[in-house]
Amino acid sequence: MNHSTKEKKNLNWKNLGFSYIKTDWRFTALWEDGKWNQGELVRSEVMNLHEGSPVLHYAQSCFEGLKAFSSPEGKALLFRSNLNWERMKETSARLMMPEVPEELFMRGLIECIKANEAWIPPYGSGASLYIRPMLIGIGENLGLRPASKYEFRIFACPVGPYYKSGGLSLIRLAVTDLDRAAPQGTGAVKTGANYAGGLLATHRAKELGATEALYLDSSQRRYLEEAGSANIVLKMTRNRFVTPSSSSILPSVTRKSLMVLAEQELGLTLEERPVDLRAEINEIEEFGACGTAAVLSPVSHVLLDGPWHAFYKEGQEVGPVMQRLYQTLTAIQKGEQEDKYGWTLLI
């Protein structure tokens, strides 16, 4: 069956936010009796779950987030989806869930994108198709143990900017006294429970006038971790491009890509190490939050121990490093610039 309709939907592409929009098709596959079925595209966005499903009680869930972009020729490009598969594999192993085979993951992605072709925002709109693969433990259960069945599902929504300010505009982060993750906990994998625990921190950060919460390490409250849904990258004095290393932050695909660009394209020296925020704050020249949804959002202010620390003066433009990295990354993602690193996949 050909599920795709080529004609674009009549949406206000330039004004999309980051919200759920129901698209036509989603992909679903089931794991039962030790094996995956073929999987198929389905119409309904509603899932019928047993009330005892481990995902509902014990948060046995993992998910991913990636984007497809329209190129100037109108083709769809996926960005580094192999890394999302690898991360889902890490998450599922940590949560005692079966691995989604790479073939199933990639076939599901491609089928879901092709079937929803009419929902892929056109080139030049500034929007993209956000794709959400997820793996959940389902079926009858009561005691704390891994599920007996699993559903792997992929849905997609056209999205605009994650932060309301949009594009490459400045955001603010407030350091929270709540912890997102423990050193040997689940912070380095993408499981739903990490995010439920972060809702209050984000809420409090917003009350203080920030866009998002910023976490420090949970044992000493000294070292930079990450924001609620983005990693941190820093341009520091002496041409250094620095990112925190920690066992409890999510290894971001975007960060990994920016590190390559910062070294190869901008000639900066890379450092991945613990960053003592109070001790080093005056050496930070540009502060950025990065992720699939956040792209690269320059941070103008951080609230730390009381006053806001400003990285930009009033009216100042986004710093040159964040600006160049943003432009280079998005040009590769949209196929405007030669993909010399082999990061995009033509759908």
Ligand SMILES: Cc1ncc(COP(=O)(O)O)c(C=O)c1O
């Ligand atoms: C907690 C957290 N950190 C970082 C990221 C950025 O990761 P990526 O660049 O792979 O989207 C995300 C978003 O996925 C996230 O939820």
